[in-house]
Structures are given as structure tokens and as C-alpha cells.
Amino acid sequence: MLQGTNQNDTLLRQLHQAVEIRSSNTLKLQPKLIQPDTTINFDTVRQASNTQQAIPKQSGTRVSERARAQAEQSIKLDSLKPISPTKVETHTELPRPGIVLPEKSLLRDKPDWIIGVYILLLILLASVRLFFNKYLNQLFHSIVNYATSSRLFRDRSVSITHAAFRLDLMFYLIFSVFIYQFFNLFHVSFGQTSLITYLIILGMVIGYYLLKRLVYSIVGVISDSTQETSEYLYNMHLHNRVLGLFLFPVSLVIAFASLQNPRTVAYIGLLVCGIFYLLLIIRGAKILITKHFSIFYLILYLCTLEILPLIFIYSMVLVKNGIK
Numbered sequence: 001m002l003q004g005t006n007q008n009d010t011l012l013r014q015l016h017q018a019v020e021i022r023s024s025n026t027l028k029l030q031p032k033l034i035q036p037d038t039t040i041n042f043d044t045v046r047q048a049s050n051t052q053q054a055i056p057k058q059s060g061t062r063v064s065e066r067a068r069a070q071a072e073q074s075i076k077l078d079s080l081k082p083i084s085p086t087k088v089e090t091h092t093e094l095p096r097p098g099i100v101l102p103e104k105s106l107l108r109d110k111p112d113w114i115i116g117v118y119i120l121l122l123i124l125l126a127s128v129r130l131f132f133n134k135y136l137n138q139l140f141h142s143i144v145n146y147a148t149s150s151r152l153f154r155d156r157s158v159s160i161t162h163a164a165f166r167l168d169l170m171f172y173l174i175f176s177v178f179i180y181q182f183f184n185l186f187h188v189s190f191g192q193t194s195l196i197t198y199l200i201i202l203g204m205v206i207g208y209y210l211l212k213r214l215v216y217s218i219v220g221v222i223s224d225s226t227q228e229t230s231e232y233l234y235n236m237h238l239h240n241r242v243l244g245l246f247l248f249p250v251s252l253v254i255a256f257a258s259l260q261n262p263r264t265v266a267y268i269g270l271l272v273c274g275i276f277y278l279l280l281i282i283r284g285a286k287i288l289i290t291k292h293f294s295i296f297y298l299i300l301y302l303c304t305l306e307i308l309p310l311i312f313i314y315s316m317v318l319v320k321n322g323i324k
Contacts, residue, residue, distance in 0.1 A: 113194070113195050113198070114177065114198075114255060117173055117177060117198075118252065118255070120173065121170055121173055121174055121248060124166045124167075124169060124170045125170065125245075125248070127166060128163050128166050128167060128170075131159075131163075132159065132160075132162070132163035135159070135160055135163045135164075136163075138152060139152075139167075139238065139241060139242060140242060142235075142238050143238065143239065143242055143279065146283065146286060149234075149235055149238055149283070150231075152234075152238070153231055153234045153235075164237070164241070167241035167244065167245075168237060168240070168241065170241075170244050170245075170248075171240045171241055171243065171244030172202065172205055172206055172209075172244075173202070173244075174244045174247050174248050174251055175205055175240075175243070175244060175247060176198060176201045176202040176205050177198070177251050177255075178247050178250065178251050178254075178269055179201050179205070180194075180197060180198045180201050181251060181254045181255065181266065182266050182269070182270070183197075183201075185254075185262060185263050185266050186263075208309070209240075212305065212309070213233055215305060216229050216232070216233055216305060217229060217233075219305065225288075228287055228288055231287050232283075232284045232287050232288075235280065235283045235284070235287070236280055236284075239276050239277075239279060239280045239283070240276075242276070243272070243273065243276045246272050246276075247269055247272065247273070250265060250268060250269040250272065251269070253265050254266060254269075281302060281306065284302065285302070
């Protein structure tokens with residue numbers, strides 16, 4: 001039994017030496033003779049030698065000649081088996097499916113501060129609409145009905161005063177925005193930033209109406225017509241409040257609508273201002289005629305305090321900037 005085991009060890013040792021000789025001869029090949037398709041797999045040779053060493057050495061068992069021949073043949077075939085070129089796997093990460101919303105670039109040249117002005121105007125309008133809805137109806141009716149405006153002039157309660165203050169503030173803000181937009185469309189510049197320009201216009205509008213009210217009060221005292229002057233100034237504020245409500249949508253269209261020619265909307269707003277100014281002149285003439293005011297003084301009154309300031313503003317602001 002020991003003799004059979006020694007023979008098996010001798011055969012395995014000879015087989016292992018043959019594999020080492022073949023592998024050493026393979027390593028002596030010149031690089032020019034090795035082609036990419038006939039590359040010898042050294043891992044296979046190493047695996048074959050490990051397989052040869054892994055043949056069980058069982059005591060009392062003989063390895064048949066056929067098994068050894070098959071083992072040798074499989075080792076030869078595995079050692080001469082070419083290695084296929086290494087494939088480089090490329091992984092392309094595809095975008096994950098999801099909700100893709102359409103995008104549209106918006107070129108906006110409107111200043112951001114104007115949005116804050118509109119928010120303040122909406123708050124003022126909502127508060128008046130919510131708490132003083134009855135006064136709004138009377139306000140619109142007073143523009144075409146002199147009796148309604150006279151009743152409002154005589155009955156000036158606290159609630160009407162609060163609503164009137166909010167609407168006056170709304171008029172100053174929106175009228176200044178409209179003038180700023182009008183100047184911007186016709187390239188009238190004050191040499192300042194947009195916000196500073198708006199604040200300058202707002203100050204000029206408030207100063208104009210304060211100065212106008214002061215001049216009217218002085219003239220009323222001089223001409224001994226204080227009651228008529230106060231009623232006319234009250235109707236002026238009524239018309240301004242309604243004008244501010246009409247200019248609000250016009251200014252919104254100019255600011256946010258994509259129009260090919262926004263100057264048309266500006267002209268419409270200017271026409272609305274002209275209509276309300278004409279209605280105010282007619283109302284003032286009616287007040288003075290009702291109070292038996294002289295026609296000569298009426299024309300002098302209106303021309304001096306209404307028409308001349310507008311001509312002066314037109315010549316100072318518009319003509320100097322090339323708008324005719």
C-alpha cells in the first residue's frame with residue numbers, strides 16, 4: 001500500500017514539473033510573437049496547478065491511467081486557451097424620470113419697488129371696499145350728481161374722513177406711478193435711479209396739491225368767498241379719489257401687460273385725467289355760478305389757478321425733454 005502511494009506521489013511530481021516547464025517556456029516567448037487573440041491565461045495555468053495539487057491523496061486508492069490522462073489533457077487545453085480582450089464596461093447614467101415643467105425666460109425691465117407700491121394700493125383699496133362700501137357708492141354718484149356732492153360736503157362724519165384719507169393717499173401714490181410710467185415711456189429722465197425718480201414725482205404731486213389748496217384758500221379769503229372755495233376744494237378731492245380708482249387698472253396694464261405699444265395705454269390714462277379735470281372745471285363753474293359769483297372773476301379764477309400751472313409744468317418738464 002505504501003508503495004502504491006509513493007508511485008502516485010512520483011507521478012504527481014512529474015506532472016507538476018511538466019506544467020512548470022511548459023509555463024516557463026511560455027514566459028520565454030518574445031513579445032513580437034504574442035498576439036492579442038493568443039494571449040495565454042496565466043490565471044488558468046495557476047488554477048490548473050492548484051487543481052493538480054488538489055487531487056485527493058487517499059490512502060489505499062489507486063489513480064487510474066485514464067483519470068490521469070484526462071487531467072493532463074484538460075490542463076493542456078486550459079493552459080493554451082486564449083484570453084479574450086478585456087471589455088471596458090461603461091455605465092451611462094440616464095436621467096431619472098420626473099415631472100419636467102416648461103421654462104420660459106422672462107425679460108422684465110420693471111423695477112421691483114413698484115410691486116410694493118401696488119401691494120400697498122391693494123391693501124388700501126380692500127380696506128375701503130370692506131369697511132366703507134357705502135361711501136364708495138356715494139363717491140361715484142357725486143361725480144355726476146351735484147346734489148350728492150353737496151350732501152357729502154355738509155355731512156363729513158368720522159367714517160367718511162377715514163375713507164377719504166385712504167383714498168387720497170391712494171390717489172397720490174397711483175397718480176405718481178402713472179406720471180413715472182408716462183415719463184419712462186417717453187424717455188423723460190431726472191438723472192436719478194427709478195426709485196428716487198418716483199419719490200421726486202410723489203413729492204412734486206403732493207407739493208402741487210398742497211400749494212394749490214393754500215393758494216385757493218388765500219384767494220377765497222381775499223375775494224370773500226371762503227365757503228365757495230372750500231366746497232370747490234372738496235369737489236376737487238372727490239374727483240381725485242375717483243380718478244385714482246380709474247388710474248389703478250391703467251397703471252397695472254402698463255406695468256405688467258406684454259404690449260407692443262404701451263404708449264397707447266398711457267394716452268388712454270392721460271385722456272381719463274383730462275376728462276376728470278374737465279368735469280372738475282365744470283363743477284367749479286357750477287358752484288361759483290350757483291353762489292352768484294361774477295363771470296369775470298370766474299374766468300380769472302379758473303385761468304389763474306388751474307390753466308396757468310398746467311402750462312408751466314408742461315413747458316418745464318415736457319418741452320425741455322423734447323416731447324411735443
